[in-house]
Amino acid sequence: MGGMPPIAASATLPETTRRTAAPAWLVMLLVCAGQFLVVLDVSVVNVALPAMRTGLGLSELGLQWIVNAYVITFAGFMLLGGRAADIFGRKRIFVLGLALFTVASLGGALAQQPWQLIAARTVQGVGAAVLSPATLTILTTSFPTGPARTHAIATWTAVGAGGGAVGGLVGGVLTEYLSWRWVLLINVPVGALVLAGAALWLTESRQGAARRLDVPGAVLVTGGLALVAYGIVQTETDGWRSASALLPLAAGLVVIAAFLAVEARAKAPLMPLGLFRLRSVHSANGAMVLAGAAMFSMWYFLSLYVQNVLGYRPLEAGLSFIPHSLSIVLGSKIAPRLMNRLGAKTLAIAGAVISASGMAWQGTMDVDGTYLGTILGPGILMALGAGLTATPIAAIATSGAAPADQGLVSGLINTSRQMGGALGLSVLSTVAASRIEAGHGPKALADGYGLAFQVGSMILLGSILLMIIALPRRRADAAHG
Numbered sequence: 001m002g003g004m005p006p007i008a009a010s011a012t013l014p015e016t017t018r019r020t021a022a023p024a025w026l027v028m029l030l031v032c033a034g035q036f037l038v039v040l041d042v043s044v045v046n047v048a049l050p051a052m053r054t055g056l057g058l059s060e061l062g063l064q065w066i067v068n069a070y071v072i073t074f075a076g077f078m079l080l081g082g083r084a085a086d087i088f089g090r091k092r093i094f095v096l097g098l099a100l101f102t103v104a105s106l107g108g109a110l111a112q113q114p115w116q117l118i119a120a121r122t123v124q125g126v127g128a129a130v131l132s133p134a135t136l137t138i139l140t141t142s143f144p145t146g147p148a149r150t151h152a153i154a155t156w157t158a159v160g161a162g163g164g165a166v167g168g169l170v171g172g173v174l175t176e177y178l179s180w181r182w183v184l185l186i187n188v189p190v191g192a193l194v195l196a197g198a199a200l201w202l203t204e205s206r207q208g209a210a211r212r213l214d215v216p217g218a219v220l221v222t223g224g225l226a227l228v229a230y231g232i233v234q235t236e237t238d239g240w241r242s243a244s245a246l247l248p249l250a251a252g253l254v255v256i257a258a259f260l261a262v263e264a265r266a267k268a269p270l271m272p273l274g275l276f277r278l279r280s281v282h283s284a285n286g287a288m289v290l291a292g293a294a295m296f297s298m299w300y301f302l303s304l305y306v307q308n309v310l311g312y313r314p315l316e317a318g319l320s321f322i323p324h325s326l327s328i329v330l331g332s333k334i335a336p337r338l339m340n341r342l343g344a345k346t347l348a349i350a351g352a353v354i355s356a357s358g359m360a361w362q363g364t365m366d367v368d369g370t371y372l373g374t375i376l377g378p379g380i381l382m383a384l385g386a387g388l389t390a391t392p393i394a395a396i397a398t399s400g401a402a403p404a405d406q407g408l409v410s411g412l413i414n415t416s417r418q419m420g421g422a423l424g425l426s427v428l429s430t431v432a433a434s435r436i437e438a439g440h441g442p443k444a445l446a447d448g449y450g451l452a453f454q455v456g457s458m459i460l461l462g463s464i465l466l467m468i469i470a471l472p473r474r475r476a477d478a479a480h481g
Contacts, residue, residue, distance in 0.1 A: 026201055027142045031135040032159040033194045034098055037187055038128040038135075039159075041070065041105075043167025044174075044183050046303040047317045051180035052117070061233055062114045064429045067300060068229055068422050069118050073125030074132075075418030076222025079270050079411050082133030084213055090138045091202045095195060097131030100124075102191030109185035120184075133411065138202065168299070168325065172318020217270035220259035225419055227252030232426040271412065281409060283470035284397035285416040287348070290463035291393070292417040293424025294456040295355060295386045298379075299324075300425060301432065302362075305449045306375065309367060309442045320375060324383040331387020344392035344399075345471045349464055351392070355385025356460040363454035367443040390417070396471055424459065428452040 045052075045066060053063050085093040101124055108120030139156055174182040231249030239245065263269040276282045299321070306312040306320055331351065338347050358381025365374050394413045429452070436448035 024142065026197075028139065028155060030194055030197050030202060031094070031138050032156055033190070034094065034131055034198075035135040035156060036159050036163040037098075037101065037190060037194075038074075038132045039163030040167050040170065041101075041124065041128065041187065042074075043163075043299060044171040045070075046299045047168050047171035047307075047314050047321075048175045048180040048183045049300075049303055050307045051175050051314060055180055056111065056114050056117060058114050058117075060429070060433055062118065064233060064425060065118050066121055068425055069121040070125040070128070071296075071418050071422045071425075072226050072229065073122050073222055074128045075415045075422065076225060077126050077129035077218050078133060078415050078418070080214065080218035081130040082137070082411055083268075083270070084130065085134040085137055087213055089204045090134050091198065091204045093130055094134040094138060094202065095198050097127050097129070097134060098191055098195055098198065099127075101127030101131055102188055102195065103127075105184045105187035105191065109181040109188070166325065168303070168321040169318040172313075172315040175314035177315075214263075214266055214268060214270035217259060217262055217266060220255055220262060221270070224252045224255035224259055225422065227255060229422055229426040232423070233430055235430055275409065275412070279470070280396050280399055280472050281412070283466065283472070284393050285412055287463050287467050287471065288390075288393050288397075288413055288416040289420035289423075290459055290466060291352060291355075291386075291389055292420030293427070294359065294460040294463065295382070295389075296417075296421025297425045297428045297452065297456060298359070298362075298382050298386075301428070301449045301452050302375070302379065305365060305369075305446065309365075309446045309449070310369060310371075320371060321379070323376060324379040327380045327383035328387040331384045331389075332391060333387075335388050335391040338388070339392055339395065343473065344395045345467065345473050348389050348392040348396070348471065349467050351385045351388030352460055352464045352467065353385070355382050355389065356457045356464065358382035358385060359453045359457035359460060363450045363452075363457060365446055365450045365453070367446045369446070393467075393471075424456070428456055431455050 049063055049066065052058060052066060056062075058066070081093065081097065104120045104123035104127055108117050108124065111117035111120060136156060170186075171183050174180075174186060227248045229252075231245050231247070231252060234242065234245040234248065260273065263271050263273050276285075302321070302324075303317055306317045307314070312320065335347060335351075342350070358378040362374075362378035362382065369375070397413050398409050432448035432452040434448075435451045436444045438444065439447060
């Protein structure tokens, strides 16, 4: 979900590593800067979407894929990126991922055609997937177990939250005073500076035991979900019975089935299917997919609504989302304390109920909406609920896994959230388009965006029902740390 901080699990893994000779603060600065860029790019683009559409003549489908191309590849290759860092070295993979991300950002900023921008966002997502897991692992191998490592991980999480929180504002400022191209171009000088620092001061480390890299698994799961998402959005124009929708949907399901077959036989699978025998793992990931499907699209549709219907300038749109961003950070920060009192399951359900209430309220938006009456109240509820929900779900998932698998399970939760968000955006965009096409002008746009929020609230109710029925009731806060 755009703006939601990443979920970290500080499992101690058996490894051989040389501690970095650089000062600890410098190591933290470099890896947190890399993570900041990755998370920022999930949300910074949202405010620039209308300007991108005007500048490149993007269709509704193309606009959606500016977001989904990044999210799908980011989620699909994230587990592979973490494994590659263990095998080939954390510094090497950090540098490779950041270089790929930076070059793709430059390519996107220079794009002259819609397909060029979408291709650049796809490569950006791969770079982010390679980079992001390495940032956390470098921290856990550079700081000793105890308060120092806990503080480092807390800083990493806070930086991730900050990247998502300021994305809308940064995107608004850059789009308003420069151009939409600068929301991508800004990554280039920052990325180059961090690359130079990483090359000079980070020390290489890798896991001692040799492991295989499951490239086929990563390609299959990413390709399968991309085909499913494409098939869903084709229904927007051609209907559910059309070959242009059914063929990619069927192909996507076949590819996903092939992924499961590959994972069942692989000696070192990207996603060990045996983990899903644990009730805590399969129920938490299922709940996270549904929650991500509903919550991720919040920023997308709000950005379109305030600019296309209410007439906000990009900077005004970015400023209008500051309370939302602060609310999601607040929810994320107070969640661990509330888990101690309420338990993880109760808090996850409560957070989802708060967010669903905000979505239902937001679904009443109309063409005459105001900031105080239409945007502020429901936005705070949606964001606060999202912040309260993610941490306890991740805590439950990791609490049932063996210590050596907790990092992997944490990666699965992040992947489930991103994949749910990508598929949810495809579904809700199709729903919105069906209502928009039935009318004319700003009123039709407001009705379409409102319907997307209403359907999102129903998806979130499904997640709540799954949490009530399936999540184990345990005090998982200790397991999460």
